[in-house]
Amino acid sequence: MHFKTINMYLKFAHIADCHLDAFNRNKFLYSQLNLSFTNAINSAIKNKVDFVLFSGDLFNNASPKIETLVFAINELKKLKTKNIPAYIIAGSHDYTPSGSTILNVLNAAELAKNAYSPVFEDKNQNNQNNKPKLQLIQHKDANIFICGIIGRITGLDKQLYSQLKIEPKKNAFNIFLFHNGIEEFKPKNMKNTNFLHLSELPSGFDYYAGGHIHSFFKTKINNNKNLLVYPGSIYPTNISEFENNKSFGYVLVEVNEDDIELKKINTIPMDFKVIAIEKNIIKLNELELEILSNIEKINCENKIIVLKIKALIEDGKASDFDIGKIEDRILSKGAKKIEKNLSGLVSKSIFNAHFDANISTKELEHF
Template sequence: MKFVHISDTHLGYHQYGLQERAQDFYDVFDEAVDFAIDKKVDFVIHTGDFFHSSRPSNQVILQGINILQKLKNAGIPIFVISGNHDRGSQVRDVSPLKILEPSGLRLIDNGVTEYDGIFFAGLKYISKAGLKQIGGSIKPIFEKYLENMGNGFKILMLHQEFQPFFPSSNLYLKNEIPEGFDYVGIGHYHIPQMPAVVNGATVVQPGSTEFTAYNEKEEEAGKGFYYVEVDGKEIKPQFIKLSRKRPFLYYKFSEENIEELAKQIKEDIEKLEGGKKPVVVFKGFLKELTYKDIYKYLSTEGISEEEGSILHLHFNLTREVTEDEGLTVIETSTEKINQELKRLIGDNELFESVVETLNFLRTFDNIDEIKKYLKENPDAIDI
């Protein structure tokens, strides 16, 4: 038996408001499907965030149908669960993945299904508030799943936050995964992990197929999916890196070396071998310069979106402020903001729900994207 495990494709994400980035998310998803077809796998599993939005556009739905049609034509079924991005909004709406069921997608958000002697159990994303409503543990759900599974290979599909990948989570894999499953596929965490054995099950987290928010750890780990071969009791997951992803060039920014940095970026761009134009990311601090100044320095080396050398320049910069007593402080502090927010809200459960919602909105790159999303999804803030 062999299958492909893919996760967090975020189809339809117009990162930076660019159509090119939306196409990037489709391209890597399509590459993974081409691999599955070439290997003639028995099936594909997808562990959540198939779409980036619970209300994908008509164009994005068509992209999803195209992906599924390729698998259907090859006779390869795909089993999917809903992630936090595409789960719908509880009782007010259903997951948009339901729309794709006639195209061959098999949605197993809360239950068990059997295919060719293999058992699939799925659980869609549950928020922290939702976890508290069920007692804080998802293990009883999985134990009931096992009661409905016969003799055969057992796969559990999750899109959930676990320690230590999400430090604020109270869920631990060893406590939540009961013995009895053979393979546990987990989505939501965007950095791929080495497979591990937990309570007898092979646990695999493939990460996302593209950068929804760039960071160095994701770059080091790479973007891809898992190709899994099962020979008797031996489970052999192999991480497959994607080749169609857009290059990201990451730099630590310092005003003191801006001229040297511009020259280095130019050299790095020239080393890229064709393909897609890169996204350049700056992280660091601003003191005297403005963004306009930075653009000016870069343009002297021919680095700009207008000249076509890069797709986008993304700033992740914080301005430093010097107080009268000479101490340097940062303008914003997430920790201080959260403390004040918690004090104002009062109720700890409501505070956690608000923070969870804000963290979701932080995946967007500017306020215009957030406004557009909230306008199209009036019930998105489900707290």
């Protein structure tokens, strides 16, 4: 790769979509997510990074519970103690229309600098051409400049890209934080969502630090001169991510004189395997046999087993299903923990009484 010569060596961690405070009602997964975050922070420190970027959705919501906030503060304090600054933008989850987000608290406590800071340079705000300018943060006194645009729900951040004046510094290394998808690189399962076009991104940045897309993605843009990267989430944030996403963690970025090297760092504290069974109509004993045969096929040793069953039972009630037998088999194969969701298990007699079997589909998506 040939990038602009910047005459410097620098190393940073690019983290996104932590969604701290997700799994609020599941103590085990809540602590696994937190451990994943701790792993990311410890790894960044161990790798002696110059700074850490957070590209949105640090929290799962704009008002996380106090316990989660205290946890995040203690982790960010570790960076502060090591003199490693953190630069952050709000994402679609931790943003509020009023602009009052919990990230303002972190900014005020000097634990993470808000990289989204537009200012009117001209006091006359009635002037039509007077666009607010996105301020660049200089990293320490190095030739490195950082700014970013918040993510807002349903792509409402899109207009900010045209409304703001964004000018990277000349002869410096410029980083742009954003929290949105890019139409040109849209994941297949998001084809009905509207994202930004590549041409809408401000030009002239060396590293485009993305968030919002929960799986790792990297590409060269602007005639192969610059990098656009999504690290993906540090941990699954719902059941479909346990099933579909391949890797979780952050990206370690090393910039040399004319090269940028990316390393994907895994932050998962405990491996997991998913057993997902979906049957239109099945007898109880056949369902049981099918699950047991699936269990035999996988290595459960020291893993979390995520069990998701959705089926219409032909000959009995959902409560007749012997989950204890299934759990015993999984544990006997050395699993550390079972996370199960059986809310999609419905008996045919109830279904026939005009009960919508799909009613629990939404629940299935969240533990």
